[in-house]
Amino acid sequence: MRTASIDRNTKETEIAVEVNLDGTGQYEISTGIGFLDHMIEQFSRHSMIDISCRIKGDLHVDQHHTAEDSAIAIGQAILKALGDKGGIMRYGSAYSPMDETLSRVALDISGRPYFVWKAGFTQERLGEMDTELFEHWFHSIADAVGLTLHIELLYGKNNHHIAESIYKGFARAMRQAVEIDPRKGGAIPSTKGILGG
Template identity: 45%
Template sequence: MRCSKISRKTSETSIELSLNLDEPGRGKIDSGNAFLDHMLDLFQVHGGFRLDLTCKGDVEVDMHHSMEDIAIVLGQALVECLGDKKGIERYGFYFVPMDEALSRVCIDFSNRIGFVWNVKLPAAMAGGIEASMFEHFFKSLAENARMNLHVELFYGSDNHHCLESIFKAFARAVAMAVAPGRNKNAVPSSKGVL
C-alpha cells in the first residue's frame, strides 16, 4: 500500500496530511480556503487517490504560507508513497477541457526538478486567492515531489474553469505516472535508479 502521513508545524502553519495512492476515497480537506479545498478535492477524485488534509494557517494575512506549506507536504507525501519508484510508469500527461478552458499537464517522477508554468489566468483573483499563488503552489509541489512538472493553459476566460482544468489534468497525469509500468520489477530508468 502506497500511503504517507506527514505533519508540518511552523510559526505560520500547522498541517496534517495523509495521502493514499491505492485506495480511492473522499478524504476530508480543510485548507483554510473553500476554493483551494475544492481544487484539492478535484485532485483526489480525478486521480483516484484519498487525501486527508487539515491546515491551520495565518489566513488573516493571506493564503501564501498555507498554500506553500500544503504544496511542500503534498510533494513530500508523493516522494514517500513512491519510494524507489520501482514498477511505476513514471511519466504522465493529460489534457482536460473544462467548458471554455483547456489545459495540459505533463509530469516525470524523475527525482529531478523541472518546472514550466505556461499559464495566463484571465483574472487577478480566484476564490479569494491571488491567481499568481497557483504558480507558486505548483512550483513548490514540483520541487518537493522532485518531479518535472509542465503546466499549460491553452485558453479560457473564467479563472475557476481554468484552474479546475489544471487541477484535474494534474490529477490524471499523476494517476498515469504512478500506475503500474510495463516492467513491474524494475525502476523505469536506463540508469537503474531514479
C-alpha cells in the same frame, strides 16, 4: 498499499497530511481557503489518490504560507508513499477540457524538479484565493515530489474553468505516472537504476 503521512509544523502553518496512492479518490481537505480546498479535492478525486489534508495557517497575514505549505506537505507525502519508485509508470500527460477552456499537463516523476508554467488569469481572486498562488502551488509540489512538470493553458476565458482544468489535468497525469506497470516487475523505470540526480 502505498501510503504515507506527513506532519509539518512551522511558525507559519501546522499541517497533517495522509495519502494513499492506491486509493479511490477519497478526500478530507481543510486548508482555511475554500477555493484551494475545492482544487485539492479535484486533484484527489481525479488522480484516485486518497488525500487527508488539515492545515492551521497564518491566514491573518495572507494566504501564501498556507497555499505553499499545503503543496509541500502533499508532495512530501506522495514522495514518501512512492518509496524507491520501483514499477511505476513514471510519465503522465493529459489534455483537460472544461467548457471553453483546454489545458495540457505533462510530467515525469524524474527526481529532478523542473517546472514550466504557461498559464495566467485575468482576475486577482477566485473566491477568496489569490490567483497568483496557483503557479506557486504547482511549483512547490513539483519541488517536493521531484517532478518535471509542464503546465500550459492552450485557451480559455473563465478563470474558474482555467484553474479547475489545470488541476484536473494534473490529477489525470499523476494518476498515470504513479500507477504500477505490471510488465516492469518492480524495476526502477530508468536505465540508471535510480530516479533523481
